[in-house]
Amino acid sequence: MALFKRIRKIKAFDVFLVAGLTALALFMLLPIVFIINHAFKPQNELFLFPPTFFVKHPTLRSFELLFLHAGSDVVPFTRYLFNSVFVAGITLALVILFSAMAAYVLAKKSFPFKSLAMSLIMISLMFAPETVQIPRYLIISGLHANNTYFGHVLPYLASPVAVFLLIGFIAQIPNELIEAIKLDGASEGRIFTRLILPLSAPALATISIFTFQGVWTDVETSSLFMQDETMRTLAFYVNSLVSGLQNSVAGQNMAAAAGLLVFLPNLIMFLLFQRMVMATMVHSGVK
Amino acid sequence: MGNIVFKHIFKQYKGEDQPAVRDFHLQVEDGEFLVLVGPSGCGKSTTLRMLAGLEDITRGELYIDGKFVNYTSPKNRDIAMVFQNYALYPNLSAYENMALGLKLRKTPRHDIEQRVNRAARILEISHLLEKKPNQLSGGQKQRVALGRAIVREPKVFLMDEPLSNLDAKLRAQMRAEIIKLHGTIRTTTVYVTHDQVEAMTMGTRIVVMKGGVIQQVAPPRELYGAPANLFVAGFIGSPQMNFLEGTIQQRDGTDYFANRRFRLPVAPGHAADLRAGGRNLRQIVMGIRPEHAAILPPGTADDDERTVTGVVEMIEMLGADAYAYVKSGEQSLIVRTEAHTPLQVGDPVRIRIDMGKAHFFDQESGLSLRTSGDVSE
Ligand SMILES: Nc1ncnc2c1ncn2[C@@H]1O[C@H](COP(=O)(O)OP(=O)(O)OP(=O)(O)O)[C@@H](O)[C@H]1O
Ligand SMILES: [Mg+2]
Numbered sequence: 135m136a137l138f139k140r141i142r143k144i145k146a147f148d149v150f151l152v153a154g155l156t157a158l159a160l161f162m163l164l165p166i167v168f169i170i171n172h173a174f175k176p177q178n179e180l181f182l183f184p185p186t187f188f189v190k191h192p193t194l195r196s197f198e199l200l201f202l203h204a205g206s207d208v209v210p211f212t213r214y215l216f217n218s219v220f221v222a223g224i225t226l227a228l229v230i231l232f233s234a235m236a237a238y239v240l241a242k243k244s245f246p247f248k249s250l251a252m253s254l255i256m257i258s259l260m261f262a263p264e265t266v267q268i269p270r271y272l273i274i275s276g277l278h279a280n281n282t283y284f285g286h287v288l289p290y291l292a293s294p295v296a297v298f299l300l301i302g303f304i305a306q307i308p309n310e311l312i313e314a315i316k317l318d319g320a321s322e323g324r325i326f327t328r329l330i331l332p333l334s335a336p337a338l339a340t341i342s343i344f345t346f347q348g349v350w351t352d353v354e355t356s357s358l359f360m361q362d363e364t365m366r367t368l369a370f371y372v373n374s375l376v377s378g379l380q381n382s383v384a385g386q387n388m389a390a391a392a393g394l395l396v397f398l399p400n401l402i403m404f405l406l407f408q409r410m411v412m413a414t415m416v417h418s419g420v421k
Numbered sequence: 422m423g424n425i426v427f428k429h430i431f432k433q434y435k436g437e438d439q440p441a442v443r444d445f446h447l448q449v450e451d452g453e454f455l456v457l458v459g460p461s462g463c464g465k466s467t468t469l470r471m472l473a474g475l476e477d478i479t480r481g482e483l484y485i486d487g488k489f490v491n492y493t494s495p496k497n498r499d500i501a502m503v504f505q506n507y508a509l510y511p512n513l514s515a516y517e518n519m520a521l522g523l524k525l526r527k528t529p530r531h532d533i534e535q536r537v538n539r540a541a542r543i544l545e546i547s548h549l550l551e552k553k554p555n556q557l558s559g560g561q562k563q564r565v566a567l568g569r570a571i572v573r574e575p576k577v578f579l580m581d582e583p584l585s586n587l588d589a590k591l592r593a594q595m596r597a598e599i600i601k602l603h604g605t606i607r608t609t610t611v612y613v614t615h616d617q618v619e620a621m622t623m624g625t626r627i628v629v630m631k632g633g634v635i636q637q638v639a640p641p642r643e644l645y646g647a648p649a650n651l652f653v654a655g656f657i658g659s660p661q662m663n664f665l666e667g668t669i670q671q672r673d674g675t676d677y678f679a680n681r682r683f684r685l686p687v688a689p690g691h692a693a694d695l696r697a698g699g700r701n702l703r704q705i706v707m708g709i710r711p712e713h714a715a716i717l718p719p720g721t722a723d724d725d726e727r728t729v730t731g732v733v734e735m736i737e738m739l740g741a742d743a744y745a746y747v748k749s750g751e752q753s754l755i756v757r758t759e760a761h762t763p764l765q766v767g768d769p770v771r772i773r774i775d776m777g778k779a780h781f782f783d784q785e786s787g788l789s790l791r792t793s794g795d796v797s798e
Contacts, residue, residue, distance in 0.1 A: 308506065308508065310504045310505075310506060310508035311508050311510065311511075313473075313475050313495075313502070313504075313508070314502065314504060314508040314510075314569075315510070315521070316475070316494075316495045316496060317473060317475075317495050317496065317500065317501060317502050317522075318496070318501075318521055318522035318525055318569075318573075319496040319522055319525040319526045320496065320525050321496070324525060328521070328525075329510065332512045333511065333512060335512075
């Protein structure tokens with residue numbers, strides 16, 4: 135009876151909305167489904183025409199080929215993987231720290247030339263990454279950061295998008311909360327770690343997702359600043375592998391497997407943080 | 422011990438042409454419950470925030486417990502504050518909200534537990550300690566906010582309109598509870614409100630402010646019985662004190678307060694005050710509270726000089742009492758009467774004024790002309 139009543143309450147528009155959004159979500163899901171299936175296809179299925187979406191006889195052959203190939207190289211596959219994980223981890227942590235600190239100051243403090251600082255950050259938003267490649271190179275080599283992890287991390291540290299996102303977010307944190315914790319005995323450092331960071335969690339999650347994606351799939355730092363093969367990242371390796379083996383038949387197998395390997399951490403990051411993105415916790419303590 | 426000394430304190434916000442607080446000079450004794458009251462924008466919050474260290478003091482000196490604290494940071498002033506919107510940390514549970522201040526001050530763990538649990542017992546929120554602020558009602562949040570202040574056992578409590586987000590019934594209840602709490606822990610408290618009822622019921626002493634300037638500092642009874650100026654007289658008391666304009670005239674050796682419509686004999690005790698010090702007696706405002714005027718029953722002999730006549734305009738029922746709004750010429754007077762008065766709107770009435778309870782003010786300066794207290798007629 136109760137269920138019946140509930141069903142009757144659902145309006146036609148709701149049905150339309152849910153159906154429409156579900157269809158859209160399914161459509162967006164297609165490439166992911168394809169990547170996963172593709173990685174497990176045996177060779178003959180890879181070359182089928184018309185191409186198929188779902189794998190018929192799943193096999194790990196592609197991964198085998200990939201790891202075999204990597205094993206025969208000078209630099210082991212695991213070295214690339216370690217470089218990627220290490221660089222992504224450090225970059226993520228530092229981007230969050232620096233962006234949040236900058237945003238806290240810009241959102242909640244007043245100081246001379248604040249609006250100038252804001253405009254500079256705003257202007258830096260307008261440059262496409264390609265336009266700053268040469269200055270970046272000059273800076274990295276000037277700092278002798280070629281072939282170091284620092285060279286991987288540095289270009290990402292100043293993230294105007296992250297700073298702006300966080301300024302908007304932190305500005306919404308009521309001043310009373312900051313005053314309350316000050317009276318509770320917190321120093322600026324404690325205010326930042328105990329209040330600003332936890333309350334910015336949803337924004338930090340968003341930043342983590344896009345920063346990680348950026349770093350994880352980036353080949354620029356590896357190809358421009360790293361001449362030493364042992365300092366290059368997984369994304370670079372996969373990229374060179376795929377482009378180098380484009381025409382070979384085995385290349386297609388490896389490309390499919392590598393594509394999944396590069397994609398997977400992105401997916402995991404997203405699933406990990408999307409809950410936090412949804413949770414908006416800032417307003418609950420006030421009023 | 423938490424005594425506070427304000428020495429000629431000024432606050433000038435950047436970009437404002439008038440100071441928000443002007444020459445705030447006051448001493449607060451240890452254990453007092455001081456209420457700052459006044460209309461919106463009069464500088465109450467500014468004063469409180471200077472005391473907390475959240476705003477710089479432009480000029481003047483501030484001492485807490487004998488220590489000069491103008492440049493002391495908020496965390497080193499040993500004060501706790503309760504905010505109007507509670508300002509609970511949304512990511513922490515009620516327990517953690519109360520414990521954080523102690524944790525930041527490196528209080529031993531078992532000590533924290535003991536203090537939080539004791540405060541929770543006093544405030545009857547022991548069963549809510551695990552909840553996050555968004556799972557609490559307004560009244561419960563306010564209790565947690567109070568708890569956060571009392572576990573710190575500070576020298577001074579500051580409260581900025583802590584009850585104004587609560588509904589009327591809860592507000593009355595929390596008001597009583599804060600008074601009770603102050604009775605138990607006896608910590609010096611500075612409490613800001615714009616509600617004069619709150620001020621009168623809670624304060625051991627009340628500071629009335631207007632435009633950044635202290636108008637009067639007095640215990641509630643004195644504030645009500647002997648307002649220092651027209652502003653305080655009008656601000657404290659509900660419904661408002663009635664104000665009549667006129668002059669003081671002498672006839673047959675008696676002083677009268679008179680204008681075109683009436684002539685009321687001034688009580689002898691007041692007459693001496695008025696005559697003292699060669700004051701301008703041509704522009705006087707007489708104030709009389711609604712309970713110090715009475716509507717005479719019809720048919721009373723009309724040989725009493727202390728009466729004013731008028732017509733009932735409106736009757737406001739309050740349950741035990743009623744207030745009659747009487748129009749007398751241009752003047753409107755509010756008179757307290759019994760609830761079951763047979764009065765009707767439009768009735769002509771005679772009002773007898775208790776002249777011994779009247780207040781006289783200089784119209785120009787607004788200052789009270791009284792030097793003694795109530796006098797008998
Ligand atoms: N940060 C500020 N910058 C400039 N002017 C301010 C600032 N804060 C307050 N003022 C001004 O100072 C005056 C006093 O403000 P304050 O907040 O102390 O008033 P209040 O008595 O607490 O009023 P309310 O009852 O509305 O809270 C007001 O005129 C206000 O406009
Ligand atoms: Mg205020």
